[in-house]
Amino acid sequence: MLRKKLLFWLPPALSVAASIVFAIVLTVETINFRQNAAVTAGGDAESLERTLDWCEYAAGLLGACAVAAVMFVAWRLKQRLELVAAENAQIKAMEKFRRNFVSDVTHEIRTPITGITGAAEMLLDRPDKLNADERRELLGVIDAQARKLDRLALDILSLARIESRKESGPLDFKPCDLKALLARTVETFKYEAKSKGVEIEILRADEAEAACDAPLVEQAIGNLVENALRHSGSGRVELSLVRTSTQIAISVVDHGRGIPAAHQKRIFERFYQVDPSRSKGGTGLGLAIVKHIAALHGGESAVADTPGGGATFTLTIAR
Secondary structure, three states: OHHHHHHHHHHHHHHHHHHHHHHHHHHHHHHHHHHHHHHHHOOOHHHHHHHHHHHHHHHHHHHHHHHHHHHHHHHHHHHHHHHHHHHHHHHHHHHHHHHHHHHHHHHHHHHHHHHHHHHHHHHHHOOOOOOHHHHHHHHHHHHHHHHHHHHHHHHHHHHHHHHHHHHOOOOOOEEEEHHHHHHHHHHHHHHHHHHOOOEEEEEEEOOOEEEEOHHHHHHHHHHHHHHHHHHOOOOEEEEEEEEOOOEEEEEEEEOOOOOOHHHHOOOOOOOOOOOHHHOOOOOOOHHHHHHHHHHHOOOOEEEEEOOOOOEEEEEEEEO
16 A cells, blocks of 8 residues: 555656756756856846846746646646545445345345244254154254255355455466366256256357366356256256357256246346245355356356247356
8 A cells, every 4th residue: 555655646746856956956057147147248237138038937947847746746636536536436335235245145044044943943842742744844944944054155155255356356267178167067967957857958069268267167057057957947958158259158048937027137136036935945146156257257147038938048258
């Protein structure tokens, strides 16, 4: 911070100092010239008049230097004020984001905690009045809500990691084979897809390499595939990787119930769910993470209707 301030004020300070030194030297030289001229001319009135003219020129030049220095300092002050205003606006935006995020997280955490504490209280208060099926059901509630809480914690940590990467300065990405990454993602989810009776397939995979954070990009694709398997109601999920001259687009297509247009604009917001009753343990952060990962890589995330029904999610990465 001190170094930035020194670099900011050093040019105007040097400018003012140079103007003052130049003006002093010019004034001294003018006085010497006047004295020499008077001595040489023996008090000649014409020589003294020329000397006075030189003094006027010196005074004018001194005034011009002073005005230029003041204007330069004023310009730098204006720049500084604009910079401070932009920094303050950014700080306020970050504070608002953090307040809203903490509020949203607190609200979302309460739901699984309420389920866990409620089931635990029934098990503790009525141990002799519950049959085996009722106890098993309550334990199932505790298990499901605990898993949801665990997923929520992991998603929050993912968002925090992405934000820290944004604020840490220049990104040190490494070359990544996106075609291999796409194949690995499908391999990861093929057993879950099979258990749900869903066919998962790669329709197109161009040879594509880009500088990126491979684990984050794989997480983003995985979130899109998981979203399609759990929430779309589609019997088939199709993936594609298309390379263009400026970007790489990775798409996950389903042929399920689709997403109403009114929800498509908000689908990537934190904790937003089209139908909470069908969330099936989701945290509401999966697509928000996809959006942030895309932005981190100079791309974007988008959703559109699939022709014939369903939804198409696309993640782009700048080349």
